[in-house]
Amino acid sequence: MDKNRLMAAATVVDAQATELPDLGIPVDPDVADFMGAFEEMAVGLEDLDDPDGDTVEAGHGQ
Structure with missing residues (x-):
């Protein structure tokens, strides 16, 4: 879909959701993505702290 x-x-989705907040509104995945519904799973700086991946965080690992 193009940006327009x-x-x-x-x-339209925003208007429907504002008018009827208790109603679940099905949204096309492309529109939902455009609206920011999906969490970005890109690598963050904290992922780059340990290039070997052998650091044991509190409560995780050994």
């Missing part, structure tokens, strides 16, 4: 269609669909 995503924006239009997101606007």
